[in-house]
């Protein structure tokens with residue numbers, strides 16, 4: 094969606110990226126996200142081992158790995174909900190710890206797994222709540238007309254217009270996930286984190302959410318990091334993959350280089366998948382069959 098919103102969201106993706114901006118300029122700019130030996134520990138559990146990872150502006154990453162491999166903990170480090178037990182996380186070259194809550198909310202948004210909770214508030218209220226980083230302490234927008242226009246455009250784009258007066262607890266899970274996407278769009282972040290955004294959705298809404306995120310990414314140079322379980326969805330939508338094993342980087346790179354049959358089979362404990370390439374999907378797709386039963390379960 095185009096972001097002709099006047100001075101709305103001065104730190105928005107549109108500012109962080111110009112269509113004609115060269116790749117070289119982007120590479121010279123500080124990375125959108127940088128982990129420098131960053132680790133996440135809960136009591137005795139080392140969920141993320143010290144990790145170096147760089148996400149440049151405008152990249153679309155998927156974070157993959159078996160259950161308990163540290164995907165959500167990694168996302169927590171990036172969003173600031175988890176404090177690193179070692180190392181540092183930087184956003185745009187600046188330590189995450191230096192951001193105020195409001196500054197962080199202008200820069201980064203998180204789309205949760207289950208969309209918005211089924212509360213008694215309307216979809217319109219939910220979208221307006223996304224504007225909180227731009228409102229003063231009395232809840233006023235600097236430019237109310239432009240904000241209103243932005244919300245109307247988001248609602249139109251997400252086909253939420255007829256749902257605006259409806260309460261969240263009257264919507265389906267798929268509709269609530271769309272409303273959640275509308276809320277994070279209203280937030281105008283430069284970086285979007287998605288935590289298994291398709292977990293509770295049928296295949297129509299899975300593709301729907303991913304297509305909308307892809308369009309947003311393509312049109313505005315949004316930086317996207319999505320935790321996904323579905324390797325095929327990841328290969329289809331992400332340009333770069335980070336594959337985790339027990340809190341460590343097992344592999345990173347393009348879907349073609351990361352999703353090799355031997356690696357995927359060994360990591361997930363399944364038979365090496367068959368790789369299928371279909372032009373209309375434009376990415377490798379994996380066909381799975383069960384392998385040997387896992388002899389031990391680490392309890393993670």
Ligand SMILES: Nc1ncnc2c1ncn2[C@@H]1O[C@H](COP(=O)(O)OP(=O)(O)OP(=O)(O)O)[C@@H](O)[C@H]1O
Nearest residue numbers: 135138140158159160161162163164165166167393
């Ligand atoms: N709040 C917590 N307290 C203690 N241990 C935790 C906590 N959150 C996660 N862990 C542990 O950290 C490790 C990594 O968990 P995490 O949720 O990051 O993995 P994940 O890859 O996202 O898993 P899943 O795919 O099952 O969602 C696991 O061993 C988990 O038990």
